Amino acid sequence: MKSKLAVLSSLTCLAGGFVLLPSAQSQPQLGPCSQYIGKTCPSTASEYRQCLQEDGLPDYVMCYQGWWIWA
Numbered sequence: 001m002k003s004k005l006a007v008l009s010s011l012t013c014l015a016g017g018f019v020l021l022p023s024a025q026s027q028p029q030l031g032p033c034s035q036y037i038g039k040t041c042p043s044t045a046s047e048y049r050q051c052l053q054e055d056g057l058p059d060y061v062m063c064y065q066g067w068w069i070w071a
Contacts, residue, residue, distance in 0.1 A: 030050055030051055030052045030058060031051055031052065032052055032054070033051035033052060033054075033059055033061055033070075034054070035051070036049060036051060036061040037061060037068055037069070037070065038068065039067070039068050040066055040067060040068075041063035041066060041067065041068050042063065042066075043063075043066035046062070046063065046064075047062065047063050048060050048061070048062045048063075048071055049068075059071075
């Protein structure tokens with residue numbers, strides 16, 4: 001009886017651990033900001049995009065008068 005309880009307890013712990021871990025695939029992959037800056041975008045769009053700086057830190061660019069600029 002004690003061994004069954006220990007096995008069930010271990011399985012519950014393992015299952016709970018898997019549920020708590022975030023999936024790397026569920027997180028969107030950000031591209032480099034250099035793919036946007038200085039390039040054209042739809043002039044009617046007022047949108048922001050998240051991207052990565054050269055040092056790997058996240059940042060934002062925005063579409064302004066037909067060009068991607070730093071937000």
